[in-house]
Amino acid sequence: MAAMEEWAFPARYDQDYLPDPDSPYWFPVRETMDPAERDAAVLVRLREVMEYAYANSGFYRTKWDAAGLEPADITSFEAFEQVPVVTKAEMRESQANHPPFGDYTCVDRSEIHHIHGTSGTTGAPTAFALGRRDWEVIADNQARILWGMGVRPGDTVFVAALFSLYLGSWGAMTAAERLRCNVLPFGAGAQGMTARAVNWLARIRPAAFYATPSYALRLAEVAEKEKIDPREFGLKVMFFSGEPGASVPSVRRAIEDSFGATVIDCGTMAEMTPFMSASATAGTPDGMLLWQDIVWHEVCDPETFRTVPYGSEGTPVYTHLERTSQPMIRLASNDLTRWVMEDNPCGRTYPKLPDGVYGRIDDMIHIRGENVYPTEVDNYLRTVENYGGEHQIIVRRTGSMDEMIVRAECTLPDGQRSEFESSTGSGLQSFLGVRVTFESVDAQTLERAEHKSRRVVDEREHTRR
Ligand code: 8LE
Structure with a gap:
C-alpha cells in the first residue's frame, strides 16, 4: 500500500x-x-x-x-x-x-x-x-x-x-x-x-x-x-x-x-x-x-x-x-x-x-410515549400543496396530557382553507403517528430564519429549556 x-x-x-x-x-x-x-x-x-x-x-x-x-x-x-x-x-x-x-x-x-x-x-x-x-x-x-x-x-x-x-x-x-x-x-x-x-x-x-x-x-x-x-x-x-x-x-x-x-x-x-x-x-x-x-x-x-x-x-x-x-x-x-x-x-x-x-436529543418531542423529530414535520409539510413555507410546533400541557399543535402557513385565502386544514392535519397525524392539532395561518406571517430555524415552542413546565 x-x-x-x-x-x-x-x-x-x-x-x-x-x-x-x-x-x-x-x-x-x-x-x-x-x-x-x-x-x-x-x-x-x-x-x-x-x-x-x-x-x-x-x-x-x-x-x-x-x-x-x-x-x-x-x-x-x-x-x-x-x-x-x-x-x-x-x-x-x-x-x-x-x-x-x-x-x-x-x-x-x-x-x-x-x-x-x-x-x-x-x-x-x-x-x-x-x-x-x-x-x-x-x-x-x-x-x-x-x-x-x-x-x-x-x-x-x-x-x-x-x-x-x-x-x-x-x-x-x-x-x-x-x-x-x-x-x-x-x-x-x-x-x-x-x-x-x-x-x-x-x-x-x-x-x-x-x-x-x-x-x-x-x-x-x-x-x-x-x-x-x-x-x-x-x-x-x-x-x-x-x-x-x-x-x-x-x-x-x-x-x-x-x-x-x-x-x-x-x-x-x-x-x-x-x-x-x-x-x-x-x-x-x-x-x-x-x-x-x-x-x-x-x-x-x-x-x-x-x-x-x-x-x-x-x-x-x-x-x-x-x-x-x-x-x-x-x-x-x-x-x-x-x-x-x-x-x-x-x-x-x-x-x-x-x-x-x-x-x-434535546429537541426530540415526547408525546404520550412517542418520539417526534421536528424535522419530520418539516419533511411532511413541504410535500403539501398550498403550504406557505413556514410553520411552528407548539408543545403544551393540558391537564396531564401533552398536546402538539402545528401551525402552518397556507397560501390560500382565509375562508378557503377548510380542506387544506383537514387533509393536512390528518395526513400529518398519520405520518407522525401521534395526535396533532393543526392550524393554518396566512402565508408570510411566521418569521423566517436568517440563520438556524427555531420552530419549536415548548410550553411545558418540566422541559429543559
Ligand atoms: C444536522 C457545523 C456548524 C459550524 O455549521 C455549526 O452549526 O456549528 P454549531 O453552531 O456548533 O452547531 C452545531 C450543531 O448544529 C450540531 O450539534 C447539530 O445539532 C447542528 N448541525 C450542524 N450541522 C448540521 C447539523 N444538524 N445536519 C447538519 N449538517
Missing part, C-alpha cells in the same frame, strides 16, 4: 499542493484505502493526540486520571471507547474556572489566531480559541473536502452565512481561499441583505454557495419577490451546515428544484472545526461521509457512549486527529443519526450517515 499522504502529528500541510486536476480525490490514498488499514493508523494517532493533550492540558489530565486511564492504554478501539466523553457543560465550567479559554486549551495565547464562540442568547457563551497552525490545517482539510464536493480552483464561492462568532462562514471562506477559489464573503443577517444577496448572485453567478438550509429557502422566496429565478444564478454546488435540512428529503428537493444545483450536506460542530469532516461528495451526494482520517467519528449509544453497530442509530461522538489548540477528544454532540458502511459510488471508503444528522 502507498503511504498515506502527509500523515503526521502535529499536522503540517504543503500549502502549495493541489491534486491532479482530473482526480476526484485530494488525497487518493487516504480517501480510498482499505478502511481497516486506515483505522489502524488512526488508532496510533489517537494515542498521539491523547499524549499531547495529557502533557499540555490540565483538563484532560485531571479527567483521565480520575477515570484511571492514560494515553498508553489506548491500544484498541475498545479501550478508546472507555475514554469518558467531554460535554459542553464541562467546557463551560472549564472556561469559568480558567478564563477565558479553559484548561483544555493547549497553546499559549500568543499562538491564537482567531476567537469565535457560541452565539446562543441564553447561558454563558463558550469561546473557541483557534491556533494559527490549526487554522492552516483547518483550511487545508476543508479545501480537500470542497474538492470532493466538486469545487475547483478559480470557482467563485458565495458565503451567505453570518460573519461574526459563527465559525461556519469563516470555515467555508478559509477553505475556499486555500483551494484558490475566489470568495464572496457576503454574510447574512443584516436588514435588507437578502434582497441584495439575490442581486449579487444574479450578477456574479458563483459556482458554489454556502449557507444554512433555512436561509437558502428564504433566499429563494425573496428572489421570487424580486422576480428573479434562482436558477439564473447558475450555481453548480450548494453546501450546507448548521441544522438538519440538506438531508431532509423534501427540504433537499425544494432547494434543488429552486436553484437547480447539487445539494451537499456537511457539518459536525463548531468545536470540531474542521467541521466539514462529515460531508457528502460530488460522487456520493446523499447523506454525509465520515472522513475518518480528519476527525474520528463514532456513533454511540447515548447512555454508555460505546459505538453502536453499523446500521444502528446513536449519537455522534467526535475526536480531533489534527488540532493542537483546543483538541476535542470524545466530544459528545447530543445529536442523533444512523451510520452504515457500504460501497460509496465516489469510491471513498468512509462510513456514511445516510440520513444526515436528523435531530438533537
Whole structure:
C-alpha cells in the first residue's frame, strides 16, 4: 500500500499542493484505502493526540486520571471507547474556572489566531480559541473536502452565512481561499441583505454557495419577490451546515428544484472545526461521509457512549486527529443519526450517515410515549400543496396530557382553507403517528430564519429549556 499522504502529528500541510486536476480525490490514498488499514493508523494517532493533550492540558489530565486511564492504554478501539466523553457543560465550567479559554486549551495565547464562540442568547457563551497552525490545517482539510464536493480552483464561492462568532462562514471562506477559489464573503443577517444577496448572485453567478438550509429557502422566496429565478444564478454546488435540512428529503428537493444545483450536506460542530469532516461528495451526494482520517467519528449509544453497530442509530461522538489548540477528544454532540458502511459510488471508503444528522436529543418531542423529530414535520409539510413555507410546533400541557399543535402557513385565502386544514392535519397525524392539532395561518406571517430555524415552542413546565 502507498503511504498515506502527509500523515503526521502535529499536522503540517504543503500549502502549495493541489491534486491532479482530473482526480476526484485530494488525497487518493487516504480517501480510498482499505478502511481497516486506515483505522489502524488512526488508532496510533489517537494515542498521539491523547499524549499531547495529557502533557499540555490540565483538563484532560485531571479527567483521565480520575477515570484511571492514560494515553498508553489506548491500544484498541475498545479501550478508546472507555475514554469518558467531554460535554459542553464541562467546557463551560472549564472556561469559568480558567478564563477565558479553559484548561483544555493547549497553546499559549500568543499562538491564537482567531476567537469565535457560541452565539446562543441564553447561558454563558463558550469561546473557541483557534491556533494559527490549526487554522492552516483547518483550511487545508476543508479545501480537500470542497474538492470532493466538486469545487475547483478559480470557482467563485458565495458565503451567505453570518460573519461574526459563527465559525461556519469563516470555515467555508478559509477553505475556499486555500483551494484558490475566489470568495464572496457576503454574510447574512443584516436588514435588507437578502434582497441584495439575490442581486449579487444574479450578477456574479458563483459556482458554489454556502449557507444554512433555512436561509437558502428564504433566499429563494425573496428572489421570487424580486422576480428573479434562482436558477439564473447558475450555481453548480450548494453546501450546507448548521441544522438538519440538506438531508431532509423534501427540504433537499425544494432547494434543488429552486436553484437547480447539487445539494451537499456537511457539518459536525463548531468545536470540531474542521467541521466539514462529515460531508457528502460530488460522487456520493446523499447523506454525509465520515472522513475518518480528519476527525474520528463514532456513533454511540447515548447512555454508555460505546459505538453502536453499523446500521444502528446513536449519537455522534467526535475526536480531533489534527488540532493542537483546543483538541476535542470524545466530544459528545447530543445529536442523533444512523451510520452504515457500504460501497460509496465516489469510491471513498468512509462510513456514511445516510440520513444526515436528523435531530438533537434535546429537541426530540415526547408525546404520550412517542418520539417526534421536528424535522419530520418539516419533511411532511413541504410535500403539501398550498403550504406557505413556514410553520411552528407548539408543545403544551393540558391537564396531564401533552398536546402538539402545528401551525402552518397556507397560501390560500382565509375562508378557503377548510380542506387544506383537514387533509393536512390528518395526513400529518398519520405520518407522525401521534395526535396533532393543526392550524393554518396566512402565508408570510411566521418569521423566517436568517440563520438556524427555531420552530419549536415548548410550553411545558418540566422541559429543559
Ligand atoms: C444536522 C457545523 C456548524 C459550524 O455549521 C455549526 O452549526 O456549528 P454549531 O453552531 O456548533 O452547531 C452545531 C450543531 O448544529 C450540531 O450539534 C447539530 O445539532 C447542528 N448541525 C450542524 N450541522 C448540521 C447539523 N444538524 N445536519 C447538519 N449538517
